[in-house]
Amino acid sequence: MRILIRGGTVGTETGSSAADVLIDGETIVALLDPAHTGSFAGLADRSIDATGKYVIPGGIDVHTHLDMPFGGTFSADDFETGTRAAAWGGTTSLIDFAVQPKGSSLRETLDTWHAKAGGKASIDYGFHMIISDVNEQTLKEMDVLVGEGVTSFKMFMAYPGVFYATDGEILQAMERAAGSGATIMMHAENGIAIDVLVAQALASGHTDPGWHGRTRPPELEGEATARAIRLAQVTGAPLYIVHLSAQQALQAVTEARDAGRNVFAETCPQYLYLSQDDLDAPDFEGAKYVCSPPVRPKEHQAHLWRGLRTNDLSIVSTDHCPFCFKEQKELGRGDFSKIPNGMPGIEHRVDLLHQGVVNGELSLARWVEVNSTTPARMFGLYPRKGTIAPGSDADIVVYDPALRHVLSAETHHMAVDYSAYEGREVQGGPAVVMSRGETLVSDGEWHGQAGRGRFLPRGECQYLR
Ligand SMILES: [Zn+2]
Numbered sequence: 001m002r003i004l005i006r007g008g009t010v011g012t013e014t015g016s017s018a019a020d021v022l023i024d025g026e027t028i029v030a031l032l033d034p035a036h037t038g039s040f041a042g043l044a045d046r047s048i049d050a051t052g053k054y055v056i057p058g059g060i061d062v063h064t065h066l067d068m069p070f071g072g073t074f075s076a077d078d079f080e081t082g083t084r085a086a087a088w089g090g091t092t093s094l095i096d097f098a099v100q101p102k103g104s105s106l107r108e109t110l111d112t113w114h115a116k117a118g119g120k121a122s123i124d125y126g127f128h129m130i131i132s133d134v135n136e137q138t139l140k141e142m143d144v145l146v147g148e149g150v151t152s153f154k155m156f157m158a159y160p161g162v163f164y165a166t167d168g169e170i171l172q173a174m175e176r177a178a179g180s181g182a183t184i185m186m187h188a189e190n191g192i193a194i195d196v197l198v199a200q201a202l203a204s205g206h207t208d209p210g211w212h213g214r215t216r217p218p219e220l221e222g223e224a225t226a227r228a229i230r231l232a233q234v235t236g237a238p239l240y241i242v243h244l245s246a247q248q249a250l251q252a253v254t255e256a257r258d259a260g261r262n263v264f265a266e267t268c269p270q271y272l273y274l275s276q277d278d279l280d281a282p283d284f285e286g287a288k289y290v291c292s293p294p295v296r297p298k299e300h301q302a303h304l305w306r307g308l309r310t311n312d313l314s315i316v317s318t319d320h321c322p323f324c325f326k327e328q329k330e331l332g333r334g335d336f337s338k339i340p341n342g343m344p345g346i347e348h349r350v351d352l353l354h355q356g357v358v359n360g361e362l363s364l365a366r367w368v369e370v371n372s373t374t375p376a377r378m379f380g381l382y383p384r385k386g387t388i389a390p391g392s393d394a395d396i397v398v399y400d401p402a403l404r405h406v407l408s409a410e411t412h413h414m415a416v417d418y419s420a421y422e423g424r425e426v427q428g429g430p431a432v433v434m435s436r437g438e439t440l441v442s443d444g445e446w447h448g449q450a451g452r453g454r455f456l457p458r459g460e461c462q463y464l465r
Helices: 034-043 079-088 106-117 136-147 167-180 191-203 210-214 218-235 247-258 269-273 285-289 300-310 349-358 364-378
Strands: 002-006 009-012 015-018 020-024 027-032 046-049 054-057 059-064 091-099 124-130 152-156 183-187 239-241 263-267 396-406 425-435 438-442
Touching: 002 034, 009 364, 015 364, 020 034, 027 034, 054 364, 059 079, 059 349, 059 364, 079 091, 079 425, 079 438, 091 106, 091 425, 106 124, 106 136, 136 167, 152 167, 167 183, 167 218, 183 218, 218 239, 218 247, 247 263, 247 300, 263 300, 269 300, 269 349, 300 364, 349 364, 349 396, 349 425
Parallel strands: 002 046, 009 054, 059 091, 091 124, 124 152, 152 183, 183 239, 239 263
Antiparallel strands: 002 020, 009 015, 020 027, 054 396, 396 425, 425 438
8 A cells, every 4th residue: 555645844853845755555665856746646546635734753752651550540541542542642652661560570560561552552662661679680681671672761769668769779770771772761859858848748737739849849850860860970871861840950961961971851741831830729620730740830841941942851751641530639639649640641742842833942843853753763763763754664643733722631532531731722733643654543533443553672772972
């Protein structure tokens, strides 16, 4: 089956130009000058009209938590609903976090996550591995996983007693990663200090969701980020700071990058658009916005947009970790520390970032880069994913920049009972979404199939120096 996408503006990380895209089976085979497409038109079995639209590489969300166990329940989206919602929003690949339970091996954990995704995912997916139990066996297994295409390992400086790793444990895992070409991903917040602030707040009778933010001050994200950077420097391991939210943390990353280190960071739409004001919403509504690190006072947002422009922030991922307001978020009524941490967002990342283009914060090329190209390069998927070029997978979004729609739980496809962006109007949206040449979404209809998504074994980070 040959498909020709005609009349659109092809957007890549290097810029945009009028070009037609020829797909053969699962692969892009040619970009054609529209003035000369006529002679090739007969080659196509079908054509898609992209007049007035962008033709961009499918989005890649490198930070999701689908079907994630949490306190006897699970995050609200599994691999079927989560990947479908992602595709509706223009995301055609994701990398989810497998979570090592304490006492279990990385091998068993990876097998569990393969079983969760296989037969359910409608887009392609890879895995990162969360290490929560550093010991001889875990360290050895890290090398085995790299061989199987799981080339990134996440650790936590937060959540003592759950995922928390000591500086010594982090150092050991980083040494191992430095030897095998793996990247260490870090949740950088000083969890030991935060737990004291949380206990003090609760003892003083502060139980509302707003206190989730006030007990996790930005200085403690800045401190942990700087400490992670020093540990990485000592070991030589590449470091990727996940969900960076605070100006103090960005400053530490910027300094490290200016010094030429292999230090990278992502932020998420919630930190660009939401703030402590949302956490302070009355009647427990603030619980909808509880995630860690917390959404920050508004003044941090301008710093994050600046970081995205200057490449001190390389990627925007969602940290999609949805919990329903009813029965899940409600576990924390009367005690903010018991509110499940996480927010839904997998469906809206591409559109919310496009508002950055509409508002003049990002160029079109930079939008494509933080949405798709850099995620592919950072996590060893490029050029199979992340660009529109001959030989690349035909993961393509025909994006209509003029479309207007309102984000709402009434219309979204995520299996969660609220939207963090309820009522917000956005400009732009996917008209057609393709994965490996198959149309998943077109003109508001779903054509995808659960189980068609494939596991993506990944190589090492392609930015190392
Ligand atoms: Zn996360």
